[in-house]
Amino acid sequence: EAGVVQSPRYKIIEKKQPVAFWCNPISGHNTLYWYLQNLGQGPELLIRYENEEAVDDSQLPKDRFSAERLKGVDSTLKIQPAELGDSAVYLCASSRGDGFYTEAFFGQGTRLTVV
Amino acid sequence: GQQLNQSPQSMFIQEGEDVSMNCTSSSIFNTWLWYKQDPGEGPVLLIALYKAGELTSNGRLTAQFGITRKDSFLNISASIPSDVGIYFCAGIRYNNNDMRFGAGTRLTVKP
Numbered sequence: 001e002a003g004v005v006q007s008p009r010y011k012i013i014e015k016k017q018p019v020a021f022w023c024n025p026i027s028g029h030n031t032l033y034w035y036l037q038n039l040g041q042g043p044e045l046l047i048r049y050e051n052e053e054a055v056d057d058s059q060l061p062k063d064r065f066s067a068e069r070l071k072g073v074d075s076t077l078k079i080q081p082a083e084l085g086d087s088a089v090y091l092c093a094s095s096r097g098d099g100f101y102t103e104a105f106f107g108q109g110t111r112l113t114v115v
Numbered sequence: 116g117q118q119l120n121q122s123p124q125s126m127f128i129q130e131g132e133d134v135s136m137n138c139t140s141s142s143i144f145n146t147w148l149w150y151k152q153d154p155g156e157g158p159v160l161l162i163a164l165y166k167a168g169e170l171t172s173n174g175r176l177t178a179q180f181g182i183t184r185k186d187s188f189l190n191i192s193a194s195i196p197s198d199v200g201i202y203f204c205a206g207i208r209y210n211n212n213d214m215r216f217g218a219g220t221r222l223t224v225k226p
Binding site for chain 2: 004006031033035040041042043044045048050056091093095097100102103104105106107108109111
């Protein structure tokens, strides 16, 4: 079974430029998460999808961040415009979300550097 | 911000020693998860716990779901150099896939 796939692995951009991250979850997983991880800290939730519906985006800075999960499979997270403080690792995770076996599996992450 | 209190923040141990770390919260969770993260990689799931009081092992790792449902611990026995990394606890609320993480325990194993 293929794991969660994220791309790109690394991205360096200048501030004020846009950037997008892509995530392909494990096949059949209904729940998809995007997390932000700053150096030396635990992952912090940005947005959670149940199928194609964003059920928790309370921590997503909506002035510059947006996300979508068309058809309830792949997801894209976008930042426009990027700021220096957005430099971090962006992690995607997925789970079956069937109400019982809810363990989530992570991709390798995208390390963003804003210069 | 973080809702789970994970301790210790870091540990420096000798190869062969046992390790214990824990996670506490003021909230009740339905599922507790323990992950390990190596530099430059995403977190890898080690153990999943689903019932209060549950004790589960995965090789040299043992984790328990606290009976109050507000805490969990992870033990590593006979540590080896490849155990080096950051260990995270995560809790998932009942009937809700809201998953929150602790700040992590950084483990260093000296050969």
